[in-house]
Amino acid sequence: MLSTKTLFARTVQTTARRALGTTTTRGKHTVPDLDYDYNELEPVISAKIMQLHHDKHHATYVANLNVAEEKLHEAQAKGDVAAQVALQPAINFNGGGHVNHTIFWKNLIGEKNGGGQLHDGVLKSAIENKYGSLDKLQQVVNGKTAGIFGSGWGWLTVNPSGQLDVVTTANQDMPSNIGHIPLLGVDAWEHAYYLDYNNVKADYFKNIWRVINWKDVARRYDEAMSKF
Ligand SMILES: [Fe+2]
Known part of the structure; x- marks a missing residue:
């Protein structure tokens, strides 16, 4: 029979693996490169925000994660x-900060490179069946996301x-915490929009749909549905 000490240790390890969606390896996490330039998403999201968001905010989550894991291994x-x-x-x-942002960067692409264009296919059909149209889905996501208290x-x-479902998570909680597979994330932290939109968060939510990489979202949908 496992001792209480061993059970506690396993719980912590399992939670860490769940948080990362993969096996945790000591000090191995790195910030993934963007697939595009910092100015790719302008004018919806400025190069300045992208640089800070990716190089500072995401990098800080990764640095702090690596420190915490190092301490965990020592403990x-x-x-x-x-x-x-x-x-x-x-x-x-x-x-969570690392995983969520890693998804977010892939979910985005400039308008000139196909941003905002959802082509015919199983995802489009599923959206229309569930929500009526892409516009209506966007209204549901924006409405729920606007209702987050604080960051999320x-x-x-x-x-x-x-x-298909629309949910919100607080802070850096992940959809996988509640058994959901993420397809598309909208970062509602102030660091994601404040430099460009100040306090008019609704405009950020409205505009971000112009730079959604629906090809990436559709790929995630296909992968998710293969599990059912
Ligand atoms: Fe963020």
Whole structure:
């Protein structure tokens, strides 16, 4: 029978893996390069925001995650269960920040490169069946995302029943925490829009649809539905 100490340690390890959606490897996390230039998304999102958001905010989540994991490994080596449990919030928060932003960068593309264009296919059909139209889906996402208190994300997901769904998560929580597979994330943190939109968050939500990479979202939908 496993000791309480071992069970605690395994819980922390499992949570870390869940936060990252993969096996955690000591000090191995890095910020993925963008597939495009910082000014790709202008005028919807400025190069200045993209540079800060990617190079500073995302990089900080990754740096803090690596530090927390290093401490976790040290605590595990010492058998210090209390320290392992205490590290869990930092691993969840920074791991979520890393995963969420990694999805977000791929979800975006400039208008001149196809941003905002959802072509015919299974995802478009599923959206129309569930929400009536792409415009109506955008209204649902924007409405829910605007309702977040404080910082968080709006998401188009596949829910545990294999249906398209719209959910929000607080702070850097991930849809996978509630069993949803993320397809498209809208970063509703102030750092994502404030330099461009100031306090008019609604305009950011309205405009971001012009730079959504629906090819990436459709690929994620195909991958998600292959599990049902
Ligand atoms: Fe962000």
